[in-house]
Amino acid sequence: MLNPSRERIGFIGLGIMGKPMAANLLQADYPLVVYNRSRPAMEALAAAGAKVALSPANLAQMVDVIITCLPDSPDVEAVFLGSQGVIETVRSGSLCIDMSTIAPATARQVYRAFQTRQVQFLDAPVSGGDIGAQQGTLSIMVGGEEAAFQRALPIFQAMGKNIIHIGETGAGQVTKACNQIVVAMTVQAVAEALTLAKKSGVDAAKVREALLGGFARSRVLEVHGKRMLEGNFQPGFKLKLHRKDMNIVLKTGQELGLPLLGSSQVTELMTALLAQGYGELDNAALAMLYERLGGL
Amino acid sequence: MLNPSRERIGFIGLGIMGKPMAANLLQADYPLVVYNRSRPAMEALAAAGAKVALSPANLAQMVDVIITCLPDSPDVEAVFLGSQGVIETVRSGSLCIDMSTIAPATARQVYRAFQTRQVQFLDAPVSGGDIGAQQGTLSIMVGGEEAAFQRALPIFQAMGKNIIHIGETGAGQVTKACNQIVVAMTVQAVAEALTLAKKSGVDAAKVREALLGGFARSRVLEVHGKRMLEGNFQPGFKLKLHRKDMNIVLKTGQELGLPLLGSSQVTELMTALLAQGYGELDNAALAMLYERLGGL
Numbered sequence: 001m002l003n004p005s006r007e008r009i010g011f012i013g014l015g016i017m018g019k020p021m022a023a024n025l026l027q028a029d030y031p032l033v034v035y036n037r038s039r040p041a042m043e044a045l046a047a048a049g050a051k052v053a054l055s056p057a058n059l060a061q062m063v064d065v066i067i068t069c070l071p072d073s074p075d076v077e078a079v080f081l082g083s084q085g086v087i088e089t090v091r092s093g094s095l096c097i098d099m100s101t102i103a104p105a106t107a108r109q110v111y112r113a114f115q116t117r118q119v120q121f122l123d124a125p126v127s128g129g130d131i132g133a134q135q136g137t138l139s140i141m142v143g144g145e146e147a148a149f150q151r152a153l154p155i156f157q158a159m160g161k162n163i164i165h166i167g168e169t170g171a172g173q174v175t176k177a178c179n180q181i182v183v184a185m186t187v188q189a190v191a192e193a194l195t196l197a198k199k200s201g202v203d204a205a206k207v208r209e210a211l212l213g214g215f216a217r218s219r220v221l222e223v224h225g226k227r228m229l230e231g232n233f234q235p236g237f238k239l240k241l242h243r244k245d246m247n248i249v250l251k252t253g254q255e256l257g258l259p260l261l262g263s264s265q266v267t268e269l270m271t272a273l274l275a276q277g278y279g280e281l282d283n284a285a286l287a288m289l290y291e292r293l294g295g296l
Numbered sequence: 297m298l299n300p301s302r303e304r305i306g307f308i309g310l311g312i313m314g315k316p317m318a319a320n321l322l323q324a325d326y327p328l329v330v331y332n333r334s335r336p337a338m339e340a341l342a343a344a345g346a347k348v349a350l351s352p353a354n355l356a357q358m359v360d361v362i363i364t365c366l367p368d369s370p371d372v373e374a375v376f377l378g379s380q381g382v383i384e385t386v387r388s389g390s391l392c393i394d395m396s397t398i399a400p401a402t403a404r405q406v407y408r409a410f411q412t413r414q415v416q417f418l419d420a421p422v423s424g425g426d427i428g429a430q431q432g433t434l435s436i437m438v439g440g441e442e443a444a445f446q447r448a449l450p451i452f453q454a455m456g457k458n459i460i461h462i463g464e465t466g467a468g469q470v471t472k473a474c475n476q477i478v479v480a481m482t483v484q485a486v487a488e489a490l491t492l493a494k495k496s497g498v499d500a501a502k503v504r505e506a507l508l509g510g511f512a513r514s515r516v517l518e519v520h521g522k523r524m525l526e527g528n529f530q531p532g533f534k535l536k537l538h539r540k541d542m543n544i545v546l547k548t549g550q551e552l553g554l555p556l557l558g559s560s561q562v563t564e565l566m567t568a569l570l571a572q573g574y575g576e577l578d579n580a581a582l583a584m585l586y587e588r589l590g591g592l
Contacts, residue, residue: 104496178492178512196474202470210462221514223511252496258491259589261561262484265557
């Protein structure tokens with residue numbers, strides 16, 4: 001087996017998350033090749049010592065481990081399995097890691113396609129936002145085989161802190177879906193409660209403070225509750241991205257035959273805000289809808 | 297002004313919460329008179345040194361401070377304002393404190409009735425459950441005038457730890473309503489997420505563990521999430537009591553003209569479980585409904 005510190009890594013998708021994650025791999029002395037649809041992000045990493053590839057297929061020829069961090073399921077499918085995709089050139093013994101947030105079903109489909117080529121695949125979505133990506137403190141939820149997880153672990157440790165191997169392929173994405181459910185519904189709960197306080201003429205800041213002392217305590221009440229009180233909806237985690245994740249959640253529930261009553265309600269509210277042009281705001285902006293509902 | 301340690305206290309309502317709260321007042325050397333509809337709880341406190349009253353009106357004649365801890369709004373209204381109620385005998389300069397969870401509107405009504413008699417009134421609902429009541433570690437959310445709050449503070453300190461004066465009369469009950477919204481919707485969020493994990497064939501215990509490391513972290517995920525994983529719905533906080541509180545929440549939203557979309561959905565689920573005979577279970581039993589919805 002290769003010395004993990006020498007694995008050559010290819011990184012595809014240098015967005016708000018991928019770019020700092022790739023930079024952390026360079027920082028940890030991994031030989032790095034990058035690919036991105038637009039050039040500026042590639043040039044920034046090239047200046048820091050990365051090589052640049054011409055396509056996913058071109059990148060896969062140059063590395064041992066291929067990491068993707070892309071917007072949505074179709075992007076991941078195209079980069080791995082499409083024309084000029086990784087699958088055209090990938091060598092047996094390679095490891096593919098998808099760190100995007102996508103449908104568990106898509107993760108399983110890519111895994112199966114690579115399985116016949118003796119290529120390992122992990123689904124490893126993250127949470128912790130762009131700040132976690134920059135600081136190398138992401139939470140990483142991993143699905144896939146144990147051997148692949150052990151091989152990837154030193155790489156994950158260069159990008160994150162709280163790294164958990166949940167189970168088989170798809171389990172990482174299922175965990176991320178569960179995370180997005182809990183965050184979305186807790187944001188709605190806090191919005192509903194703080195709007196009730198305001199509408200009652202009660203100091204919502206004191207209500208938040210009191211609630212933090214008891215069973216209502218959550219990180220969302222702390223962080224998003226504060227944003228709602230200040231009316232400061234600078235992201236944070238953008239509403240449009242959370243809504244995209246909630247679409248994955250709802251589709252997964254539908255495929256499994258599980259009615260996700262709360263998730264579908266909060267997704268409807270997110271969708272309305274998005275259609276009104278507020279997608280770039282933090283997901284805490286849900287509170288705006290409650291203020292309007294109450295005529296505040 | 298009287299030395300606070302000498303105020304004579306009357307305590308009405310010796311249920312699962314009131315009885316240990318009254319016992320803590322005795323423990324703190326407050327002279328105590330008690331009244332309860334049924335005798336056994338009164339006898340237990342009499343054995344510990346309390347006097348026993350024949351009615352709320354009889355109790356009010358013997359004390360300086362009257363505390364109530366009762367099931368619902370109509371009980372509080374009857375004990376304070378009804379026939380043989382506190383209002384028939386209460387002396388000006390007395391302090392009434394209602395520690396029940398009731399409608400903010402009822403709290404304001406009782407306050408106004410006493411205001412004309414120069415009797416102080418505080419709404420001071422608690423959270424922390426029967427264990428918090430026994431250990432004297434309740435959170436107490438207080439609404440009412442500052443002078444009344446200062447007078448009551450040493451009494452509160454004998455029963456609780458996290459004592460916050462939120463605002464004017466009713467503000468304590470509004471805060472409790474907000475607390476119950478956030479807890480109920482977070483319980484639903486955790487039930488929905490953990491059921492999705494199970495239905496996906498993913499280890500829900502590992503999902504909970506992973507989620508506790510990030511933005512989905514909450515006390516409900518910790519405590520109720522664990523109960524759901526173990527299928528252990530011993531209360532805790534009984535579903536029927538939480539549903540009662542949610543009825544107050546919904547009524548308050550309706551009176552204010554604020555549609556509480558999430559609260560009404562979770563209350564419907566609670567109401568179904570209650571009608572099916574599960575009211576004595578912990579509120580985490582909501583997860584049972586999701587398991588059934590998913591055919592698990």
